[in-house]
Amino acid sequence: MTYSAFALLRNAFSGNRHWKPVWREPEPKAFYDTIVVGGGGHGLATAYYLAKEHGITDVAVVEKGYLGSGNVGRNTTIIRSNYLLPDNTRFYERSLQLWEGLEQDINYNAMVSQRGVLNLAHSDGQRDAYARRGNAMRIAGVDAELLGRDEIRRMVPLLDMDNARFPVKAGLLQRRGGTVRHDAVAWGYARAADQRGVDLLQNCEVIGVRVENGRVLGVETTRGFIGARRVALAAAGNTSRVAAMAGLRVPLESHVLQAFVSEGVKPIIDQVVTFGAGHFYVSQSDKGGLVFGGDIDGYASYAQRGSLAVVEDVMEEAIALFPSFSRLRFLRQWGGVMDMSMDGSPIIDVTPISGLFLNCGWCYGGFKATPASGWCFAWTIAKGEPHALNAGFRLDRFATGRVIDEKGAGAQANLH
C-alpha cells in the first residue's frame, strides 16, 4: 500500500478499518544471502539499500527485541553535517542529502524538519575554532554561517546572552540541519525494506556466530540457526559482544547516554541550540516538549539507564543557557548504550573474517548518520570493499595511525 493524501482520505471515510499491517512477520528461512544483525536505524537502512541499490533482496534483519527498540528511538533526533575533518564532512553531508530526499524515497512521513542547528561559542578562541570549522564545511560545499550576537539574540530570544561565566560570543549555524522523527525513520525503512522482500525477524537474538576456516556460515539465534553467505553487524552498543562471538575484537567501549523531554509548551525554540561550554543541546519537538541531550555517564555500561549526576548536570547547563527553563517540569528520561570508538569516528568496513562485515563506533552521532551509514554499508557488503565515502572509516586505521579524531581527544572512548 502506498501512502498518499488520497489513501488517507479513503481510509478516513471508511472508518480506518482497512489499513494493512505495515510489514510481514515471517518465520526465519534456513538460509539467506545476507543477514543484518540489529533491527535499528542502521540495520534497517542497510537492508533497504541492499535491496534498492544492489538488488540483493534475500536478506534478513535479526533483532533481539522489537524493531527500533534500541538507539534509533533513544536519541535526540538531530541531523546535521557540521564537521571539520574531510572524511566526516563528506560522509555526513551525504547523509544530510539522503535525509532531504528520504520521505519521497521510502514513501513515509519521517517529519524531516530543517530548522537549523546553532552551535554557540562562548570565548574568542571558540569563535575562531567555529570560523575555521565553518570554512572547512563551505570548502566542502556544505552550508555554514558564522553569526554575531545580534543575529543570535533575534533568532533565540530566550537565551541568556550575558551569562557572567559563559557569555554568548558568536554562533555557527547550519540552516540545513534540523530534526527528524526518529521512530518513523525505523518504521519507514522497515516498511520499505519489507516491501522489497527483506525478512524482518523480531525477538530473534543472536547468541552465536558460526565461523569455520575464517569464513562466516551464519548465526545462532534464539529462533534457531540461520545460515548466510554474509553477516553484517549493526549492533551499536552491543557490537563488542556480537563481534566476540565471531572471535573479532573491536575498538569500542560501551557507554550509557541519556536524553530528556519536558512537558509540552508553546513554540519557544525554533532551532537546535547547542551550548559550547559544556555538553548540552536542546530542540523543541512538534508536540511542544523540549528535548535535552547531554554527556555520557563516564563509565562503561550496558544498562539502558543512567545516573542522576548527569541529570543534574544537564539541567544546570540548560538553566545557565535558558534561565526561563527553570520553571519547566520534566516528563521522561531514558538512556541508550553507545558504541564509543577510540577516535570518536565510526567504522564501516569488511573484517578479517570472510563474509563478516562491521558497522559500529557511532558514539553520540549515530542517528544523523542513519541513511549514509545504511547506504555505505550496503555498498560495502555488496561490493566487498568500502565506497569512497567510507574509505576512511576502516577497522585497520588504529594500527596504521590514520585515526579520525574530530575532537583531538586521543584514545579515550569516554572523551569523544
Added chain:
Amino acid sequence: MRIHCPFCGERDSDEFVSTGLVRASRPAADAPIQAFVDHVHFPDNPAGEVREYWHHVHGCRQWLIAVRDTRTHLIVSVELARRGAA
C-alpha cells in the same frame, strides 16, 4: 549508583571518577607494534562483572578497585587499589 569507600563509607558515585578497567600494564618496549595497538585501542568491553579503577577525587582521593556489573551498575565489592592491584 553508590560506591562504598573503605575510608568514607557509602558515597554518591558523582564523587568518584572511573578510569576504566584494571588491566595489564603497557607492553614491553620491544613488543610487536600490534601489542601496542591492542593495548591502546582495543579494550575489553565485557557485559558483566568488571574490575575498574575508581578515584575518589571529591573525597579522600584514594584510588579504589571496584567490581561492578556493567549490565546492572551493581557494585559487588570495593577495595583499596594498592592492595588489589598486587
